[in-house]
């Protein structure tokens with residue numbers, strides 16, 4: 001069998017297939033690893049990316065990497081209850097900070113994190129996933145160690161974890177400096193996870209100090225002019241135009257650039273659930289939420305009635321975004337400005353960078369479509385009497401009033417997404433959701449990451465009882481780190497969204513163990529949290545008032561109806577054949 005150092009080189013080389021190929025420019029800055037060991041170098045280099053927290057679960061093969069975090073002056077260890085929690089938290093953190101750090105141990109740890117990291121890949125969240133492995137000394141002699149299949153093989157899982165990343169490397173003292181540059185540049189260019197394997201003895205070996213070439217940011221090529229000409233020609237020919245901004249615009253922090261283009265065009269824009277809040281919803285050109293047949297007549301007119309629809313950032317017409325594929329936009333009036341390409345009809349222009357296209361198009365276009373969105377209807381009244389049970393119709397208008405400018409709002413797959421998505425966001429408030437990957441429990445984990453990534457803003461979580469049961473332990477980690485989220489757990493006695501997606505709502509596999517959710521924070525060690533369980537509108541109103549004070553973390557268990565579906569979900573319930581291509 002080939003020695004692992006050879007494997008390492010082969011693995012690193014093969015991983016190039018998944019990464020953006022970037023050419024090294026003349027050296028501008030020299031990063032030298034002198035006097036640092038591999039683990040310290042890696043942590044210090046990642047700290048330069050703005051990372052100040054490391055989510056993870058310790059284990060003997062990753063001890064030496066954990067030590068480097070503990071030694072670091074700039075990165076703090078955030079111990080999590082399990083690796084899935086840690087991965088979800090890292091995903092949330094990266095959405096706010098641009099990138100994040102996740103640390104797990106060989107095999108048992110990394111495989112537990114895999115679903116969370118794969119979700120980060122699907123949703124373009126740049127998580128640096130470091131995995132500590134057995135010493136090279138043991139690997140070379142195929143020692144039988146714990147966390148293996150007992151076969152003396154150490155590469156059984158690397159390829160599995162690498163699938164959840166866009167770039168990967170096995171770090172050695174020799175390649176450490178250059179591989180870290182390649183990994184960081186590639187992962188940031190794609191805004192997707194990187195997988196970094198470090199053997200325990202190499203982690204404490206001194207870095208071979210070499211000058212590292214700086215990897216450039218991806219750049220547009222000569223196709224840029226052709227892309228702008230093709231887009232401009234289509235825009236000038238159109239009598240009406242709409243823009244659908246994608247969540248990637250936020251991942252690459254291009255909101256202002258896109259907003260400038262939309263303002264120059266004077267056209268409507270609408271967002272789908274996955275992309276909600278990418279641009280301010282108070283903007284005069286915001287037509288509303290686009291979700292296929294569930295959209296308002298104004299949005300349907302603006303989007304489906306337009307001569308041309310610009311997809312800004314590769315929107316995703318999946319079942320959830322389109323209310324079970326009820327979108328009607330013909331492909332011939334749809335053009336895409338992708339992360340690194342433009343597609344107009346059958347023509348593809350690449351490589352061209354999304355930000356460059358937004359900028360150049362803003363300069364090039366002359367036409368202004370003069371769109372102003374009609375005045376938005378006033379928020380629905382709260383409605384209901386104090387002793388009434390809590391219905392979706394009474395709950396979501398109350399949440400609307402509760403939201404504040406600049407909130408980080410995290411929504412979970414389930415009825416909370418259908419209920420919150422139609423609300424109008426206060427200025428600067430951001431929605432964080434995972435509607436493409438849709439792995440439940442994500443929202444509670446992401447709340448931990450987001451609240452840590454930005455303590456200056458309020459973090460509000462809307463989750464369901466079923467999803468929360470996967471990752472409720474994160475609440476303890478939030479308390480341990482003195483975070484002050486506001487958490488709403490909808491206790492509707494099971495998987496309501498699944499009841500809605502079935503011909504019968506009564507299958508027992510959609511029922512849950514009935515927890516005392518509001519007792520969890522105390523059981524998980526949270527001190528001074530405001531916790532309550534509310535079953536009537538009067539109780540809910542009092543809890544909302546108390547939570548809006550903002551002086552403590554809040555955990556509110558909201559008792560809802562078992563099959564009380566918000567409007568979007570009720571529509572999907574009527575379109576099950578289209579949703580699943582049944583019969």
Ligand SMILES: Cc1ncc(C[n+]2csc(CCOP(=O)(O)OP(=O)(O)O)c2C)c(N)n1
Nearest residue numbers: 414415439440464465466467494495496497
């Ligand atoms: C990891 C994972 N397991 C299973 C599913 C399937 N699933 C999707 S939504 C859902 C139930 C969500 O229930 P809950 O959080 O209570 O939300 P509700 O709709 O009741 O408000 C399940 C089990 C999933 N998406 N992800």
Ligand SMILES: [Mg+2]
Nearest residue numbers: 464465494496
């Ligand atoms: Mg539920």
